[in-house]
Amino acid sequence: MNIRIPRSDRRRIVIVGGGFGGLKLARRLVREGRFQIVLIDRNNFHQFPPLIYQVATAGMEPSSISFPFRRIFRQRRECYFRMAEVLEILPSRNLLRTSVGEIGYDLLVLAAGAASNFFGMEEIERQAMPMKTVSEAMGLRNTLLTYFERALTCATPEERDELLDIVVVGGGATGVEIAGALSEMKRFVLPRDYPDLPADKMHVRLLEAGDRLLAGMSASASRHAEAFLRRMGVEVTTGAKVTGYRNNRVILADGTAIPTRALIWVSGVKAESIPGLDPALIGRGGRIRVDAFNRVEGLGNVFAIGDQCLMTADPSYPDGHPQLAQVAIQQSRRLADNLLLAEQGRPMRPFRYRNLGVMATIGRNRAVADFARVHIHGWAAWIIWLVVHLRSILGVKNKLFVLLNWVWNYFTYDQSLRMIVFARLPRSLRNRLGVCADSKSATGVAPSATASDNEDAHRQEEP
Numbered sequence: 001m002n003i004r005i006p007r008s009d010r011r012r013i014v015i016v017g018g019g020f021g022g023l024k025l026a027r028r029l030v031r032e033g034r035f036q037i038v039l040i041d042r043n044n045f046h047q048f049p050p051l052i053y054q055v056a057t058a059g060m061e062p063s064s065i066s067f068p069f070r071r072i073f074r075q076r077r078e079c080y081f082r083m084a085e086v087l088e089i090l091p092s093r094n095l096l097r098t099s100v101g102e103i104g105y106d107l108l109v110l111a112a113g114a115a116s117n118f119f120g121m122e123e124i125e126r127q128a129m130p131m132k133t134v135s136e137a138m139g140l141r142n143t144l145l146t147y148f149e150r151a152l153t154c155a156t157p158e159e160r161d162e163l164l165d166i167v168v169v170g171g172g173a174t175g176v177e178i179a180g181a182l183s184e185m186k187r188f189v190l191p192r193d194y195p196d197l198p199a200d201k202m203h204v205r206l207l208e209a210g211d212r213l214l215a216g217m218s219a220s221a222s223r224h225a226e227a228f229l230r231r232m233g234v235e236v237t238t239g240a241k242v243t244g245y246r247n248n249r250v251i252l253a254d255g256t257a258i259p260t261r262a263l264i265w266v267s268g269v270k271a272e273s274i275p276g277l278d279p280a281l282i283g284r285g286g287r288i289r290v291d292a293f294n295r296v297e298g299l300g301n302v303f304a305i306g307d308q309c310l311m312t313a314d315p316s317y318p319d320g321h322p323q324l325a326q327v328a329i330q331q332s333r334r335l336a337d338n339l340l341l342a343e344q345g346r347p348m349r350p351f352r353y354r355n356l357g358v359m360a361t362i363g364r365n366r367a368v369a370d371f372a373r374v375h376i377h378g379w380a381a382w383i384i385w386l387v388v389h390l391r392s393i394l395g396v397k398n399k400l401f402v403l404l405n406w407v408w409n410y411f412t413y414d415q416s417l418r419m420i421v422f423a424r425l426p427r428s429l430r431n432r433l434g435v436c437a438d439s440k441s442a443t444g445v446a447p448s449a450t451a452s453d454n455e456d457a458h459r460q461e462e463p
Helices: 018-031 049-056 122-127 132-150 158-166 175-186 221-232 325-343 379-392 396-412 427-441 454-458
Strands: 013-016 035-041 045-047 067-068 077-084 085-090 096-097 103-106 105-111 114-116 164-170 203-209 235-238 242-246 249-252 257-259 264-266 269-271 289-290 302-304 310-311 357-359 365-370 375-379
Touching: 013 018, 018 035, 018 325, 035 164, 049 132, 049 379, 077 175, 096 175, 103 221, 103 379, 122 242, 122 264, 132 264, 158 164, 164 175, 175 203, 175 221, 175 357, 221 235, 221 365, 221 375, 249 269, 289 302, 357 379, 365 379, 375 379
Parallel strands: 013 035, 013 105, 035 077, 105 302, 164 203, 164 264, 203 235, 289 310
Antiparallel strands: 045 067, 085 096, 096 103, 114 269, 242 249, 249 257, 357 365, 365 375
């Protein structure tokens, strides 16, 4: 295959990943009009991760938190998008190998983000349900709704309990948010949609290996989040380290076994790996070591931003920045400025992260927020959370749809998205995805779910 991007008289910047950081960097540089910009992503759309949990619980349409890249860059000169998997970097040749061909670069920016971290537990990786992408959220939604249907007709009470007991592993913001949403589903959806299925048979359990929830936030936020969840009926257990999953049982370090067929894994992330870099450049969590200018150490024309990079040059964050959207956004802005400064022959400026606050929602009228020395919880924090996230969504239509969806849900407790749809691709396209998977496997890297997991990401079988 040929990537088919002609060379021009402008320097070419290849950006890998269209998340918060990569997309904002591409948009800024395209507006400046001084470079040829090539954006590469495994999806053809930008997704809004903070609201993915609402897709997973049938509270929002996937299209409301997704926006096509080609719509964003429509009629932009010297800007190209290619939907592809990155297979390998060849820094000595300034070359990037992808599933649709090779492309040379003058400058390369790695902004591919992070993936779920299963900490080497293969059985959990095979059987648990992660929730990092829109496709994974849709798979989770289909699975949960299918389990509700099967619980009505299962042969034994034990099987029914396994289908209705939902275990969420990971007490970070995503775990807290999905647990709260599932609790509201139990309270408001099951009694209406499944009147012949006793709602008290459904249990939502949240397991956290640490000693408190929301470890990245204040102790006050942690206490209030746990109190909110417990009042909503979520069974919260801290100090619960998961070591395995066998025979529909979640195994804890103390030997406890929790029966469930619905294991939701949101316990940590690791940076997306890209073959070709010196292993010495890879630090904690698979993150790429960069200097104060987000430049990969030892490589003058390769940069990394967001969740994929590990910067220890910021005096306020000597162990690296938190893997948050705001870090990626701020790094993309500074990198855009620095690339323009370098183009003018002027010195670049080091990056310094400015913490604008951290938030998490725990259902209707409940949220926690940390701003510098101010900690807010309850209804006020929930309103702030709504406003901040609504402003961050791309597209006026998407903002309007999300707002209307929230208002409708708030007053009616109802939603019409609870359809079980298992999409099936044509054979020719499934074969093509298999070829892409084989190409990536040849580099020694396991194929990603988006590119090659035909049966899970594109054609989901009945759970």
